[in-house]
Amino acid sequence: MAGQQQGRLLLIRIETSPGNPENLCGFKARSFNMSANEVDTTIPDCNNPGGAVQKTSQPGVTSRTFSGSGKFVSGAVQAVLMGHVRAATVFPGEVIVPGDGTYKGDWMASDFEVSGEDEGTMEFSATFSAAGALTFTAEAGAPANTILPSIAGIAKVGETLTALEGSWSHAAVFTYQWKVGGTNKGGATAKTYVPVAADVDKDISVAVTATNTTGTATVSSGATADVVA
Secondary structure, three states: OOOOOOOOOOOEEEEEEEEEEOOOOOOEEEEEEEEEEEOOOOOOOOOOOOOOOOOOOEEEEEEEEEEEEEEEEOOOHHHHHHHHHHHHOEEEEEEEOOEEEEEEEEEEEEEEOOOEEOOOOOOOEEEEEEEEOOOEEOOOOOOOEEEEOOEOOOOOOOOEEEOOEEEEEOEEEEEEEEEEOOOOOOOOOOOOOOOHHHHEEEEEEEEEEEEEOOOOEEEOOOOOOOOOO
């Protein structure tokens, strides 16, 4: 899937067309810095003007920067980026910080350097600074089951059983594994299952796996009565 986050990497993604952010490839090292200037709010003690003063501060101008270095990988995303680097223009994009969320808005390449040798792949280093107010979307938590899955239908040969996912916190995609007598049934990974003659006198259950960008969790339903002919 284009632009899909691989593993738990810190990523910067650049829009190559409106609403279509794509990963900037090649990074081997990356960092994301969130800082704010200190505004000195220290006030001397009026009752003891010659005494020690406690320094106090409050946040000032905030800064959000993404930096990294790695192998220069030519391609459509790199070409779009280099156009903005040469023209010193801003571009829409987003930084994905695992465990935190996504910082989306306008960015600029405040520093960009390429280097190379007679042998080996050309490398680059870059720093991207927020060029305007960013929106923040918190990362969804890993799926967590709150009501166990169940099975709708009658455990009878030829009758359709349907897996009901139960309730989960956080959005997820579901997959299924049906079990006969507590053992995985090969190939039975659809939302529905139809018992066959070999299942008679064995109970049926289903394991439901929920997956999102943060993690995966699997829980099983209770078992049906034994399958009848």
